[in-house]
Amino acid sequence: MGEGRGAEYPLHRRAVVARLLGGRDDLLVIAGLGAPAWDVTAAAGDRALTFPLWGAMGGAAMVGLGLALAQPERRVVVVTGDGEMLMGLGALATIAARQPANLAIVVLDNERYGETGMQPTHTAGPTDLAAVAVGAGLPVAIEVFDEADLEAALPRIVAEPGPVFVNIKVRAEALPLVMPQKDGATLKDRFRGALLGARAGE
């Protein structure tokens, strides 16, 4: 079943996220719980327009959909992991049903549950998330395995009319924790404050 593949992939998750978010202060970012939340914080800091989840496993893509529908002029990027995405696969069908052009979902797929001891996820076996996304009806589903794939995918994540789904195979590696703000109400209030300004109090 290839459960050792995760150690072979050339791309490193922190470098991928740093290139995705670098210089893009305009992006509205939702990060799935665990490693993706640490990755976005390591890459771009504890940033007001990033909403990192500390729970709600399986919900990241749907938070992204609600935000994308509410803010159709802004680009929304969901950065999550393979385990988190697997817990909410139905969201891909729901997103396909609405087809928000301004939403991108990026899965950092290391084929592992990183926070619980690096146990294999189903993507270490036969499950192919990009194929699931195609089957769910998403119009753009991209697989990224190496530097050349990533170079081609990055502009599509931030600009191509979507919804865009990108599954990036990344090396299974244990990295230092870089944690964002943890209090949920604070995360919500600072996101709305940064996005909406005076309207945040409405």
Added chain:
Amino acid sequence: MTETASEQWPDDIHAALGAAGVRQVAYVPDAGHARLIDLCVGDHAMVTVPLTTEEEGVALLAGAWLGAARGALLMQSSGIGNCVNMFSLARECRFPLLMLVAMRGQWGEFNPWQVPMGQAVPEVLRLCQGLVFDLDRAAMAGETVAAAARMAFEGQAIVAVLISQRLIGAKTFVE
């Protein structure tokens, strides 16, 4: 309760949602919500989002609120069970969460498989620190939803309106 009132209650709820500024309506289809869903789908001021499972709606409406859109989640009582862990998102972050729940397993239910979850709904909601409104009279539909919406959006609270099977009519397979 007049004949007209009993037929009009979904229209009254739709009007109350509109007046409360609701702009995203997420739902898992349900016979008890059929007319309300049709009204929302036909309302150009509302974006409707059909879900595969109810907890998607809890996450969706959190994102909507981040983006300044008020929302409502329509479901059958069985869906409350699907939402339980996702309620943590609303609770910890204090996202408003307005839910309209068409009850099953409550009043003349023909399908015993609906009874365990239906009977557990009020307690499950309270364990999750939700506020619970009971709606069992058609004439109260509009004002009940208006009151629930005010407490959800002004208090950034989890609020559920449980629409009684007595009001909806117990489901049978004979239409």
